Amino acid sequence: xxxxxxxxxxxxxxxxxxxxxxxxxxxxxxxxxxxxxxxxxxxxxxxxxxxxxxxxxxxxxxxxxxxxxxxxxxxxxxxxxxxxxxxxxxxxxxxxxxxxxxxxxxxxxxxxxxxxxxxxxxxxxxxxxxxxxxxxxxxxxxxxxxxxxxxxxxxxxxxxxxxxxxxxxxxxxxxxxxxxxxxxxxxxxxxxxxxxxxxxxxxxxxxxxxxxxxxxxxxxxxxxxxxxxxxxxxxxxxxxxxxxxxxxxxxx
Numbered sequence: 607x608x609x610x611x612x613x614x615x616x617x618x619x620x621x622x623x624x625x626x627x628x629x630x631x632x633x634x635x636x637x638x639x640x641x642x643x644x645x646x647x648x649x650x651x652x653x654x655x656x657x658x659x660x661x662x663x664x665x666x667x668x669x670x671x672x673x674x675x676x677x678x679x680x681x682x683x684x685x686x687x688x689x690x691x692x693x694x695x696x697x698x699x700x701x702x703x704x705x706x707x708x709x710x711x712x713x714x715x716x717x718x719x720x721x722x723x724x725x726x727x728x729x730x731x732x733x734x735x736x737x738x739x740x741x742x743x744x745x746x747x748x749x750x751x752x753x754x755x756x757x758x759x760x761x762x763x764x765x766x767x768x769x770x771x772x773x774x775x776x777x778x779x780x781x782x783x784x785x786x787x788x789x790x791x792x793x794x795x796x797x798x799x800x801x802x803x804x805x806x807x808x809x810x811x812x813x814x815x816x817x818x819x820x821x822x823x824x825x826x827x828x829x830x831x832x833x834x835x836x837x838x839x840x841x842x843x844x845x846x847x848x849x850x851x852x853x854x855x856x857x858x
Contacts (some may be wrong), residue, residue, distance in 0.1 A: 612658040613638040613676055615800035616661075616769050619678045623653070623660045623668030630656045632824045633678035634670070639801065641770075643795040644817035645805040649844050653840040655691065658771040661802075662688055674769050689758050691774050692751060703749070703757050704742040707732055710764035730762040736786065752783035759790060770794060776810075788814045808848065811835055 614637045614735050617727075621634040631653040641664045646654045659665045661672045674685045682770055687710070704726065711725040738754040746757060755775060758778065762770055776784050791801050791814065802819070805811060808853065811818060811831060818835045820826040820843050827834040840848045 608685045613640075613682050614638065614673075615642065616802065617659060617671075617673040617676075618657075619671050621657070621660055621672065622668040623656050623665055624668055629823060631660060634821070634824055634825045636819055638800050640800055641795050642817050643847065644800075644802050644819055645790055645811050645815040646802060646819045646821055647805055647808060647811060647843075648821040648826075649847075655773050657819075657821060658688070658773055658802065662771060679769075682753050684765060685768045687762035687763050687765040689770070689775055691771040692755055692758070693777065694773075695754075695758075701746060702742070703733065703744050703746060704729055705807065706746055706757055707760045707764055710761040717753045718751045725772045728764050731761070732764040733757075733784060735763060735790070736760045741791065750780075752779040754837055755779050755783060756786065759787060763790070763794075767799070769800045770804070772801060774806060776803050776807065777806065787835065806838070 616636070616638040618634055618636045621631060622629065623631040633658060634653075646657060649655055656665060660667050660670075663672075663681070663701055674682070677685065679686045707729040708725055711728060712733070730739060730742060732741055736759055738753065738756050738760060741753065746754060747758065751752075755778075759775065762772075775787050775791075779787070791803070794801060796815070805815070812835065815831060817829065818831050819828050820834060820839055825838055826843055837848070
């Protein structure tokens with residue numbers, strides 16, 4: 607009997623990015639299965655955002671390849687959804703909440719079709735899941751930071767991707783929004799979606815994530831939180847500057 611091997615959701619092999627002559631990301635390898643909920647952690651300047659952008663093809667690679675369910679994501683854009691850092695977005699652009707979320711349907715429509723009734727209905731459903739439906743007509747510049755983040759998550763949600771790249775989705779949001787984001791990520795993982803999220807708060811990694819990618823220009827370790835998220839690995843990753851109050855760390 608031939609054993610069936612599940613296709614990894616995300617494969618990154620030998621990914622290298624340089625800015626000028628400086629390596630921002632060096633020979634990065636990682637593999638995540640379907641339904642994995644993974645945090646990318648590391649010190650400032652470690653290449654965490656670069657990893658996501660290089661995987662998406664937003665920044666040029668010196669070398670390496672990326673596969674989503676065995677396919678180059680550049681060939682099937684709708685397989686991947688991206689939630690950028692909120693600080694990188696021009697929130698003064700004159701558009702409504704509903705219009706932003708509806709943009710998540712463009713990948714399935716192609717270049718020549720415009721969003722119609724079904725796409726707007728899907729966008730409204732995503733806003734309802736993020737408890738933002740009552741603000742659908744609001745201009746995005748009028749939203750709070752937490753509301754803006756929920757809008758971007760709703761846009762990713764309506765895309766119905768297989769892999770979600772999120773760049774610090776918890777940054778600068780209130781406690782209620784943080785819990786809402788964590789719940790959404792958990793639901794996506796339960797439905798077989800894979801999440802790779804840059805995360806800066808070490809204290810909440812064991813609470814929100816099942817897997818961890820330890821990164822400092824190169825990938826130091828990849829695995830379940832229980833396997834790799836321990837004091838000796840983190841001390842090495844952060845040069846011994848890990849806060850003493852980070853909970854649930856084994857002293858291996």
